[in-house]
Amino acid sequence: MLGRVIGVYDSGFGGLTVLRALRARLPEHDFVYLGDSGRAPYGGRDADTILDFSEQCVERLFEEGCALVVVACHTVSCVALRHLQQRYAPEKDSPRRILGVTIPAAEEAVSKSAGHIAVLGTARTIASRTFDAEIAKLGPHRVTSRAAPLLAPIVEEGWEDSEVARLAIAKYVEGLETADTLLLACTHYPLLERTFCEVVPAHVRVLDPGPAVAIALEGWLARHPGYVARGRGALRVLCTGEPETFRQHGERMLGAPLPAVQHVALIDGRLAHRERVEIPTGQVVRPSTPPPR
Amino acid sequence: MLGRVIGVYDSGFGGLTVLRALRARLPEHDFVYLGDSGRAPYGGRDADTILDFSEQCVERLFEEGCALVVVACHTVSCVALRHLQQRYAPEKDSPRRILGVTIPAAEEAVSKSAGHIAVLGTARTIASRTFDAEIAKLGPHRVTSRAAPLLAPIVEEGWEDSEVARLAIAKYVEGLETADTLLLACTHYPLLERTFCEVVPAHVRVLDPGPAVAIALEGWLARHPGYVARGRGALRVLCTGEPETFRQHGERMLGAPLPAVQHVALIDGRLAHRERVEIPTGQVVRPSTPPPR
The missing domain is CATH 3.40.50.1860 (Rossmann fold)
Known part of the structure; x- marks a missing residue:
């Protein structure tokens, strides 16, 4: 089995409405959701930026053990899906596959x-x-x-x-x-x-379109055995923004309580691992080296 | 004279309402405005991200010949101004100075x-x-x-x-x-x-608060001769997002026609120079090297 969990990628927490439909249709599958809430909304961004962000997020989901990633965001799916598919899944039997919501x-x-x-x-x-x-x-x-x-x-x-x-x-x-x-x-x-x-x-x-996306995914899984192992309906949630804000909004989108939301830091414009950062109040003074003169 | 033009930095085009007040009060000064519209809005971002973005933008305005930068964005001014001042203008007679809108x-x-x-x-x-x-x-x-x-x-x-x-x-x-x-x-x-x-x-x-910010700037300039040369009311406008969108919104904010808006590209999450990028329609397929397996 190539993957043990289905990845769901969205620019923020909105994609949890899609995840809600996917879990309702496929309760025996495990999911990991990555919301790029630290850089949301994508809606006003240029195409190059959306390609960069979506590459980073999809790669992170591959690292999480996903062989299949569903792009839940309509903006990313409309702008970048073909690019992502050509980059990461150029062949019909590529070991990783990426699906969108547009079709x-x-x-x-x-x-x-x-x-x-x-x-x-x-x-x-x-x-x-x-x-x-x-x-x-x-x-x-x-x-x-x-x-x-x-x-x-x-x-x-x-x-x-x-x-x-x-x-x-x-x-x-x-x-x-x-x-x-x-x-x-x-x-x-x-x-x-x-x-x-x-x-x-x-x-x-x-x-x-959420339920139709779920039916399409169910059909794809039936036609492509070997990509995703069945699980027990587990869910992990990652986000690049502030986890508590994400949780509050996310539960309304998912229509259910969220598990603990894991923070994925953004360092120099790229996704990275690190401990959750507390948001300080007031002005922020960060120790720093002197700038170049 | 340390600088020939006053820099105005905002997360997008909203700061043009501040620039409008500054130009009305100081018509003999030249301004260069940098709107980080490609990464706007900042409002929901975490503090570290805002510090990173604001450092990049302020450095770009220094490169443009500014010895004085006004942070027009309330979010940046509230979160990051003290950090920017300590990093770039730690002394009372630092050759570069940064002012905000909060005070x-x-x-x-x-x-x-x-x-x-x-x-x-x-x-x-x-x-x-x-x-x-x-x-x-x-x-x-x-x-x-x-x-x-x-x-x-x-x-x-x-x-x-x-x-x-x-x-x-x-x-x-x-x-x-x-x-x-x-x-x-x-x-x-x-x-x-x-x-x-x-x-x-x-x-x-x-x-x-725009007019009060302009009066405060006028007072600061009178107390700090030598920082900014007088000019002829010229204006240059840079943005990191799509220039035409910026121009359309920006003219409403400024209440006047904008000069040609220059695009400042974002490459790997940092500001850089490059030619204006056309936004393609439809899905975007970008030539790329194969990803790491």
Whole structure:
């Protein structure tokens, strides 16, 4: 067996909504989740930066004993998945494999839509036009994509069920009334699903792609025996940001208590091991050598 | 003369609201502005990361010929200013000097307040408790600090004059009615000043600290002749993110057209020179050497 645990990589804690769907579908598998929360959000970053960050995170998950990594972040999946696959899994039988969320999400939207799909995501996801391209491969559907950069911060603030959320969603879906399917292409948005359903017209199906990603993964595992050993539903969680903040947000995303969150330090812009760093209050004075003159 | 231009450093484009006040007060000075937009927002980052980023940015401004750098970002000023000053300007007559926005803002709030100051800022600014500490040095004022993480994204979305902005502000100022002064301790918030004034009770003074920072800088320059040569009001703008996005947001912050924005690349997590990188659409495949097995 090449791997003993399935890796799930996300730019922060949003991917825990995907992990929630994966664990519900595959309760006998062990997972290790890496959230790059110290550098989140990725949404406004340039492509080169996203490639660098995603290489580091995927390599860390390989180190953790993963032969299979699921990129749960829509931004990374839209921008960097092909690069990651060519770099780490160039052959059909490469000992490591990397899967994303874009294609399962696109397939699910196409299977549900009568002809017009609306896609909401981060600025970077939408600018990549990856959903337009992937949906175009599957059928003649019309696609209307729109960046909704305020929605993830609203979820992070815990304001999903607020008038602020309802008004923001109403602004973002303005003019999308002819769509019959609204794809939530950001891992934060499933927490807004109920609010979306309140705001959009009744004929619009609001689609959280998480369950479709889980079904696709189940099918992949069945077709690729030997990549991942079954386990006992264990979960480890790593993050590059502040673990306690991560835990607080993460439990809402996962819909369940999180195990102790392990901190992965960022040193000179790269992931590294080290002990958890306490966040000091007040101004920070760090011992340092004199700078070059 | 030690420097020919004043450096202004911010985590992104928000600091252009401070630059706007500086240029209005000091029209005969030249400025170079560096926005670390490729790694913004800093608000959720840990202190070590903010120290690293701010060292890199301040060093870049020294390279640009600055003997004086103004840290326009409240988060950096609250977390890292003392570190930067000890590292780069340990003596009263150090050839380089670094000023922040926290103390001028605190002084202005204390001079205006009858006794109760409310402070709104990023999560990191508020968690640092630097405003509490600085205001306590100046008087017996009561301070109520609150993180308002949704307000900067609202400004970036261009929704300052929207019901979303009004409702979000109303939620953030809930329970702050006994304050007489509300300090806008994030460089994005001045664009919300009018909306704040609509929402908060009439007895609350909404305080954009930008003009006070400019007056403090003017006084510092008068007390420290020899640090900055007068110029002709020229402006150069550098950013680490995507220049066109920066320009679009930046012009709203500055309230004036921006000159061509120069891109400063981030390579392996550090600032470097290089040509502007075009953001490709679709998935990105970058030529790469095979990874270590």
